[in-house]
Amino acid sequence: MTNNTYNGWTNYATWRINLEIIDNLNPEEFGLERDQMPSVDMYILADAMKERVTYYLECETEGKGLAYGYALAFVDEVDFQEIAQAFIETYSELDNCEL
Numbered sequence: 001m002t003n004n005t006y007n008g009w010t011n012y013a014t015w016r017i018n019l020e021i022i023d024n025l026n027p028e029e030f031g032l033e034r035d036q037m038p039s040v041d042m043y044i045l046a047d048a049m050k051e052r053v054t055y056y057l058e059c060e061t062e063g064k065g066l067a068y069g070y071a072l073a074f075v076d077e078v079d080f081q082e083i084a085q086a087f088i089e090t091y092s093e094l095d096n097c098e099l
Contacts, residue, residue, distance in 0.1 A: 009079075009082065010079040010082050011077060011078075011079070013074050013075070013077035013078045014077070014078045014079045014082055014083060017053060017075065017078045017083070018083045018086070021052075021053055021056060022049055022053075022083050022087065025052075026091075027087075027091055029052075030045060030048050030049075030052075032045075034091055034094075037088050037091040037092045038088070038092040040088050042081055042084045042085050042088060043081065043084075045084040045087065045088065046080035046081045046083065046084035047080070049080050049083060049084055049087075050075070050078070050080045053075055053078070054072070054075060057071045057072065057075065
């Protein structure tokens with residue numbers, strides 16, 4: 001069995017999307033308040049994150065071309081539930097003064 005984890009994440013795609021896109025966002029960008037984070041549904045947040053990333057790619061590539069197709073294939077490898085869970089944990093642990 002092959003271990004494809006990367007820097008503590010499920011795989012390279014998950015690590016990279018989190019690092020370069022999601023990590024720069026905050027709860028407000030998903031219509032959430034920081035004090036709501038402990039009760040946020042991880043699955044709904046994961047879906048919102050995937051939609052956000054896909055929209056970003058569409059804007060960058062005008063939603064067409066070979067690069068867009070490869071980018072979507074890369075995004076399909078991302079474990080957005082893992083990213084959402086980490087996002088929820090991070091913002092649930094932080095005091096508003098720390099942000």
